[in-house]
Amino acid sequence: MSSIRLAVIGCGAAARACHLPALPQVTGARLTALVDPDAAHAEGAFQVYREYGGSGSPQPATSWQEALGSFDAAVVAVPHTRHAQLADDLLRHGKHVLMEKPMTTSPADAEMLLKTAADHPGTVLAMAHPRRLFPAYAWVHRLIRNGALGTVKRVHWTEGHPYSWEPVTWSMFDRRLAHGGVLTDTGSHVFDSLFWWLGEDMTLMDHQDDAMGGLDSDSRTWLRFGTVDVIVELSRLRPLGTCCTITGTEAEVTIGTDFPAGECTLVTRSGEVLHRGDVAPIAPAQGEWEALFVEQLENFAAACGPQAVAPYSTAEDGKRVVDLIDACYHGPARRAAPQPWTVNRTRSAA
Numbered sequence: 001m002s003s004i005r006l007a008v009i010g011c012g013a014a015a016r017a018c019h020l021p022a023l024p025q026v027t028g029a030r031l032t033a034l035v036d037p038d039a040a041h042a043e044g045a046f047q048v049y050r051e052y053g054g055s056g057s058p059q060p061a062t063s064w065q066e067a068l069g070s071f072d073a074a075v076v077a078v079p080h081t082r083h084a085q086l087a088d089d090l091l092r093h094g095k096h097v098l099m100e101k102p103m104t105t106s107p108a109d110a111e112m113l114l115k116t117a118a119d120h121p122g123t124v125l126a127m128a129h130p131r132r133l134f135p136a137y138a139w140v141h142r143l144i145r146n147g148a149l150g151t152v153k154r155v156h157w158t159e160g161h162p163y164s165w166e167p168v169t170w171s172m173f174d175r176r177l178a179h180g181g182v183l184t185d186t187g188s189h190v191f192d193s194l195f196w197w198l199g200e201d202m203t204l205m206d207h208q209d210d211a212m213g214g215l216d217s218d219s220r221t222w223l224r225f226g227t228v229d230v231i232v233e234l235s236r237l238r239p240l241g242t243c244c245t246i247t248g249t250e251a252e253v254t255i256g257t258d259f260p261a262g263e264c265t266l267v268t269r270s271g272e273v274l275h276r277g278d279v280a281p282i283a284p285a286q287g288e289w290e291a292l293f294v295e296q297l298e299n300f301a302a303a304c305g306p307q308a309v310a311p312y313s314t315a316e317d318g319k320r321v322v323d324l325i326d327a328c329y330h331g332p333a334r335r336a337a338p339q340p341w342t343v344n345r346t347r348s349a350a
C-alpha cells in the first residue's frame, strides 16, 4: 500500500508525546523528515521515534525548505505564532498540513490559510483536535445527538491545575511565541469540543481573564450556544479539577476532561444512575493514548489520499476556535478579572 511521505515540523514536546510514538504504527504515512531549527531537537525526536519502533532514516533538517523534496505532507507542531506563516508557505508549495492547535493566533491569519488552501485545491489543511477521539468526548457527542439528555440546558467546564506540560522551549510562556496563555492553549481544545457538541450558533456573553498585558493564567468565559448556557473556567494556577457537566431536561452527564477520563456519570432527572465509571471507546474514538494519534494520522493520510476522506477536524473548525479566542481577548465581552488586592489598596489609600 502506498503511503504519504510525512514531515514532522517542530520537534518539541507535542511531536514527541503525540505524533512520533504513533507514527511507527501508521500505515498511511511514513516519516521522511524531522524539521527543527535546533538540530538537537530533531535528534531528540528521532530517538523517541526509534524507541517506539520507528524505522527508516527521516531526513533531519533545520528548515522546511531544506527538506522540501522529501515530504508530501507535514504535521505542524511549532509555537503558536509560527503556525500561520509556516502553513501558508507549505500549502503554497503543494504540501498537505495537519495543524496543531490553535490554527493561528488571529482571525485574519486563519482567513488567509483558508484562502490559500482554497487557492491550492490539491492540498489538505486539517486540524489536530485529538479530544474528538477521546472516548468520553465522543460519548457526550453521541448522547447529545441521540437525545439521551433531552434538551441540553447548561454546560459547566472546569479545567485547572498547576501547569504541568513540559515544552522543550519557552513556547508557552514567551508572549511572542505563545500569543496567549491558558485560553489559547487549553481553551482551543475546549472551544473546539463545545462547537462539535453544540453546533455553531454561539454568542460570547462575557469573558474575564487575568492577562494584564501578559499571558492569561486564569480565565472565565460565559457563552450561549443557541439556548444552552455554557461556563468555561480555566486555570494554570488553581486546582479546579478536570471536569465537564452537561445538564439536559432528561439527564445529566459528567466527564473527566483529561485522558483517560476516569469517573464519568450519566444520571437521569429522577436520579437513576445509568452509567458510572470510565467510558469504553467506540470507533473512531480510541482508548489508548498512542492509538488516538495513530487514528488522527491515519485519518489525515486518508484525507490526503485519492479517497479524500473527510478529516476529523477541518480548517473551518480551526478558524471558528481562533475567532472565539480572539473575541474573548479583544472583543467587547472582555473584562479584566477581579483584582481584590487592587480594591483593598484603593480602599486603604482613600
Ligand SMILES: NC(=O)c1ccc[n+]([C@@H]2O[C@H](COP(=O)([O-])OP(=O)(O)OC[C@H]3O[C@@H](n4cnc5c(N)ncnc54)[C@H](O)[C@@H]3O)[C@@H](O)[C@H]2O)c1
Pocket: 009, 010, 011, 012, 013, 014, 015, 018, 035, 036, 037, 038, 041, 076, 077, 078, 079, 080, 082, 086, 100, 101, 102, 128, 130, 165, 166, 167, 168, 169, 170, 171, 172, 185
Ligand atoms: N494536541 C495536543 O494535545 C497538544 C499538546 C501539546 C502541544 N500542542 C501544540 O503543539 C505545538 C507545539 O507545542 P510544544 O509543546 O511541542 O512546544 P515546544 O516548545 O516543546 O516545541 C516547539 C518546537 O518547535 C521548534 N520550532 C520553533 N520554530 C520552528 C520553525 N519555524 N520550524 C520548525 N520548528 C520550529 C522549536 O525549536 C521546538 O523544538 C503548539 O501549537 C501546541 O499548542 C498540542
